[in-house]
Amino acid sequence: MITTVASGKGGTGKTTVAVSLALSLAESASPANPLFLDCDVEEPNAALFLRPTIQERREVGQMIPEVDLEKCTYCGRCAEVCQYHAIAVVGEKVLVFPELCHGCGSCSLNCPTGAIHEVLDVIGTIERGWAGSVEFAQGTMNVGEPMAVPIIRQLKQWTIPLNPGNRPVILDASPGTACPVVESMRGADFVLMVTEPTPFGLHDLLLAVEGARDELGLLVGVVINREGVGDQGVDDYCATEDIPILMRIPLDRRIAEAYSDGGTLVEALPEYREQFKNLYVAIGRLVAGRKGGGAQ
Amino acid sequence: MKQLVILSGKGGTGKTTVAAALAHLASQEMPIVLADADVDAANLELVLDPTKREELKFMGGQLAVIDPEKCTACGICAEVCRFDALIPGDEAYRIDSLACEGCASCFYQCPEEAIRMEEQQAGLWFRSDTRFGPLFHAHLFAGQENSGKLVTLVKQQARLRALDTGAAVVLVDGPPGIGCPVISASAGMDLALHIAEPTVAGVHGLERVMGTTGHFGVPSLVAINKADLNRARCEEIAAFCAGRGVEVVGRIPYDDVVTEAMVQGRPVTEYTDGPVTEALKEMWSRVRDLILSDGAGSVKEVQR
Structure with a gap:
């Protein structure tokens, strides 16, 4: 079962919840060793808490055009078909702008003289290994690169089995609701939204639900973190929208302090382990419910 | 006219809280223009109570x-x-x-x-007025591409308004991360003010986002939010900044009034006096001196 942990607003506790969920499930290795993917490739920080041993590393990127000037006739067809202005023909020169290229391959497909082949432009790395009995993987975007989506896509392809079955697969997404978040949600069985009960938390939760439930058609549920700050807005919204609130984590300075030093919630307060296991069971029921007949 | 962007690598460190407070403090001293460049989760409008004057389509x-x-x-x-x-x-x-x-x-x-x-x-963008000055903001529809393009648009509009009206400062509330919207938000800025929190993830995020703004030649300042949460991490940030020649311009204490102010829909400096407001006022006066007295140029010199 694939669960993506998202939030809309940053800093609401996505990584805290995702890591604690993985550690709680790993304890009994039930139903199987969890697989954890840090998909926040701009700021990957789950490794700071899980402290994995990395066993394999790959450079990733996208294919960008390289022009064979022997074959090129400077006809300009490549620049004409490129929707991103990533290739330009100026006199007897062909300029490629890798940071604008989406790696679609259209230029090479359309080149009438076969002068364009594609080479890998490295924009980040993907890594995998183990943190105790949690299988761990993360992507890291190189500083100065703009595009996170290709890294997330390749991280998922590399690590998520085609049919994960009962194995818990947990994806930690980046904040926001734009394309990297959508890529982290795509293919998930469930999106767990971690929010804080404040106007900012609610505002961004709304947008994230719009993306996950309304655009992608995925099941969603909410974890309210730092309960006790803020107001009733998130509760009211979830009631109106019929979104289940699956767990509540009270505001507790001990959690914040443990976090600040790289400690996890379930290490600081072990009594939460049971709650996270129950959370996973609740998600499982909702997913089974939809598969069993409630499919939309 | 000078432009300041507020950033943080890690999300939720307090960018918008600081942006709203600086909008309030700066507007008491000079004409300013505001831009919310976090177009996929724009929150500045929640504390500035804008009156929308115009709503336009963004073709992504x-x-x-x-x-x-x-x-x-x-x-x-x-x-x-x-x-x-x-x-x-x-x-x-x-x-x-x-x-x-x-x-x-x-x-x-x-x-x-x-x-x-x-x-x-792919979204909408707005020209609005607030009690602190004009605000340019946007709403990128969920899952849309081209957030960088929309960020650029919002920023350009704010800049044009500032040039038209003779505003002294454009204040840009930036998005989290280091990817395309952050690069777009940083382009052409005189200064980036990074909001860091004293946690392992906060330190890690700060290093990466400062790498990004440095890569594009924008000089940095750092403010530490929730500074008293972990003193050791706070010193770690200070040492990291000292090593890079980056000034720490503020240390804002942890205080529940920040959330209370947010619930009330007001900048914390307008909502209450107290240690958080004091720290923000002190920080603003330093940022103001640096950005207006062509400090941005001298900050850049130091960082070279």
Whole structure:
């Protein structure tokens, strides 16, 4: 079962919840060793808490055009078909702008003289290994690169089995609701939204639900973190929208302090382990419910 | 006219809280223009109570659309698409509009000319007025591409307004992360003010986002939010900044009044006096001196 942990607003506790969920499930290795993917490739920080041993590393990127000037006739067809202005023909020169290229391959497909082949432009790395009995993987975007989506896509392809079955697969997404978040949600069985009960938390939760439930058609549920700050807005919204609130984590300075030093919630307060296991069971029921007949 | 962007690598460290407070403090001293560059989760409007003067469409890019009458389901489009955006069907293929990146590869390869490219509205942007000055903000629809393009648009509009009206400062509330919207938000800025929190993740995020702004030649200042949460991490940030020649311009204590102010929909400096407001006032006076006295230039010199 694939669960993506998202939030809309940053800093609401996505990584805290995702890591604690993985550690709680790993304890009994039930139903199987969890697989954890840090998909926040701009700021990957789950490794700071899980402290994995990395066993394999790959450079990733996208294919960008390289022009064979022997074959090129400077006809300009490549620049004409490129929707991103990533290739330009100026006199007897062909300029490629890798940071604008989406790696679609259209230029090479359309080149009438076969002068364009594609080479890998490295924009980040993907890594995998183990943190105790949690299988761990993360992507890291190189500083100065703009595009996170290709890294997330390749991280998922590399690590998520085609049919994960009962194995818990947990994806930690980046904040926001734009394309990297959508890529982290795509293919998930469930999106767990971690929010804080404040106007900012609610505002961004709304947008994230719009993306996950309304655009992608995925099941969603909410974890309210730092309960006790803020107001009733998130509760009211979830009631109106019929979104289940699956767990509540009270505001507790001990959690914040443990976090600040790289400690996890379930290490600081072990009594939460049971709650996270129950959370996973609740998600499982909702997913089974939809598969069993409630499919939309 | 000077431009200041507020950033943080890690999300939720307090960018908008600081941006709203600086908007309040700065507007008491000089004319300013505001821009919310976190276009996929814009929050500045929640504390500035803007009056929307104009709402405009943002045309983000294009998507492929298949005419089912012409499609013969030959599958060539799916073969050339690198984004898994084609959904096979017995009689016609369909486009997964969230997966499509608008590259038009399928459009050029379709032998039946069954595919056309259509411009898509990817969001909205707004010109508003607030009690602190004009605000330019936007709403990118969920899952849309081109957030960088929308960030650039919002920023340009704010800049033009500032030039038109003789405003002294453009204050930009930035997005989290280090990717395309952050790069777009940083472009052309005189200074980046990074809001860091004293946690392992906060330190890590700060290093990466300062790397990004440094890469594009924007000088940095750092403010530590919730500074008393972990003194050791706080000193770690200070040492890291000292090593880079970056000034720590503020240490804001942890205080529940920050959330209370947010619930009340007001900047914390306007909502209450107290240690948080004191720290923010002190920080603003330093940032103001640096950015106005051509301090931005001298900050840059130090960081070289």
